[in-house]
Amino acid sequence: MKPVILDVDTGLDDACALLLAARHPDLDLRAVTCVGGNVGLDDVVINTLTVLEAAGRTDVPVARGAALPLLQPMLTAPHVHGVDGLGDLDWPRSTRSPSTTPAVELLRQVLLDGAAKGEPVTLIPLAPMTNIALLLRTYPEAAAGLREIVFMGGGAGIGNVTASAEFNVYTDPEAAAIVLAAAGELGVPVTMYGLDVFYDVVVTLEQARGLGGSPAADLARKLIEKRTELYGDGGASIGDGGAVCAVIDPDGLTTERFPVRVELAGSWSRGRTIVDTRDFAIDRSTDPDGVSPTVIEVATAVDASRYAELWLGAVK
Ligand code: BDR
Ligand code: CA
Numbered sequence: 342m343k344p345v346i347l348d349v350d351t352g353l354d355d356a357c358a359l360l361l362a363a364r365h366p367d368l369d370l371r372a373v374t375c376v377g378g379n380v381g382l383d384d385v386v387i388n389t390l391t392v393l394e395a396a397g398r399t400d401v402p403v404a405r406g407a408a409l410p411l412l413q414p415m416l417t418a419p420h421v422h423g424v425d426g427l428g429d430l431d432w433p434r435s436t437r438s439p440s441t442t443p444a445v446e447l448l449r450q451v452l453l454d455g456a457a458k459g460e461p462v463t464l465i466p467l468a469p470m471t472n473i474a475l476l477l478r479t480y481p482e483a484a485a486g487l488r489e490i491v492f493m494g495g496g497a498g499i500g501n502v503t504a505s506a507e508f509n510v511y512t513d514p515e516a517a518a519i520v521l522a523a524a525g526e527l528g529v530p531v532t533m534y535g536l537d538v539f540y541d542v543v544v545t546l547e548q549a550r551g552l553g554g555s556p557a558a559d560l561a562r563k564l565i566e567k568r569t570e571l572y573g574d575g576g577a578s579i580g581d582g583g584a585v586c587a588v589i590d591p592d593g594l595t596t597e598r599f600p601v602r603v604e605l606a607g608s609w610s611r612g613r614t615i616v617d618t619r620d621f622a623i624d625r626s627t628d629p630d631g632v633s634p635t636v637i638e639v640a641t642a643v644d645a646s647r648y649a650e651l652w653l654g655a656v657k
Contacts, residue, residue: 342369344460344488345588346451348406348444350378350468350509351388353422353568354580357652358467359389360561361585363396365655368589371462372451373403374444378468378512379418380426382408388427390435395556399437406444406472410513418508421571428567432560448476452486461488463588467581469513470494470520477523484527490520493584495601495614496536497639503609507536510603511612518603525635532596534584535614538643542583544653545576552657561656579652586648587640593651595642600634 345368349355362370373393375385382405389403409415423429440447448464455462464487466473473490476483494509494517502508510517524531549565552558568577579586587594604613616639 343367343588344369344371344455344462346372346374346448346462346464348374348376348464348466348468348472349389350376350380350385351392352379352426352468352581353428353564354578354582355379355467356388356392356427356564357561357579357582358585359392360396360557360656361582361652363393363398363401364557365589370398370401372447373401374406374448374472375403375439376406376444376468376472377408377415378509379422381417384426386439387434388425390437390439391427391432392560394435394437395560397557402447403439404442404444404447405439407475410469410471411474411515413513416512423567428564428571430563430567432563444472445476445479448472449480449483452483454486456486461486463488464490465584465588466490466492466494467584469509470516471513474516474519474523477527478519481523481527484529487529489530489532490524491532491534491584491588493534493539493581495533497614497616497618497641499536500613501536503612505610506612507614510614514603514605514612518605521601521603521635521637525633531635531637532587532640533601533614533637534587534640538594538640539580539583540578541643541645542579542586542648542652543576543645544579544649548576548649548653552653558657579649582652583643583648586651590647590651593644593647594640596638596640598636599639600636601639602634
């Protein structure tokens with residue numbers, strides 16, 4: 342089993358990701374850390390506990406992380422995820438409490454434990470990367486327990502929250518820039534599961550309506566139905582869930598290695614991930630800012646039906 346940690350701002354599609362990570366037999370979900378994003382942190386924590394309960398995984402530690410981005414004001418997305426972040430579904434909300442250990446501390450503990458056991462952990466951030474930036478700057482030694490980072494965010498082409506930028510990076514660009522820089526410095530491999538593939542893994546309403554008979558399957562069906570009602574057409578993307586698929590089944594994802602920077606200024610481009618598709622061997626020491634970008638794997642195509650089947654098989 343592959344040890345993983347999810348960092349989430351649950352979120353309808355974070356919920357799709359959590360159900361998959363909690364239920365798939367190839368993954369060992371060691372912790373879930375929460376960050377403010379799609380909704381405020383209190384709702385993120387409740388939603389995360391709620392989804393893990395539905396998945397029958399009350400054993401997984403859940404920790405509170407950063408409520409706010411590093412520098413800028415908070416931006417949420419109730420129009421995408423509902424006021425409570427989980428689509429305002431008719432579903433009982435968890436009354437459990439999260440761990441008393443803060444997210445950055447839990448991340449450090451689980452990663453150092455992974456390092457000590459020779460079982461490096463895959464970190465899957467599906468939200469603004471505030472917690473991860475704080476972790477890597479506070480405890481860089483925890484990188485010894487990191488096998489890789491596979492994050493949902495950014496994109497080489499389109500944006501969503503603006504024409505240039507994707508929500509998770511746009512809402513805390515400094516954090517994303519720190520994570521990329523730290524990963525480069527610490528030698529942690531990074532894969533960007535961005536908007537170039539994010540919308541492709543669609544579960545149809547017909548497929549979703551075949552789900553049922555367990556709390557996890559009932560919730561999975563409701564998530565797809567709600568996402569379809571809000572902005573789908575005959576079905577909906579599992580969104581963040583695709584990044585978890587990429588960890589379970591990397592052969593379903595096509596990636597290319599590119600140097601990537603995060604735009605921190607710009608009138609219309611703040612929060613954009615600038616994917617440098619020029620000749621890879623180009624000498625970047627002449628770049629105006631003199632700062633080397635981090636070379637990462639950028640997802641460019643996905644086997645969408647394979648990942649949709651993977652998700653359906655795990656949550657049914
Ligand atoms: C990302 O932002 C959030 O709305 C989703 O949960 C996903 O992580 C897509 O831009
Ligand atoms: Ca998310």
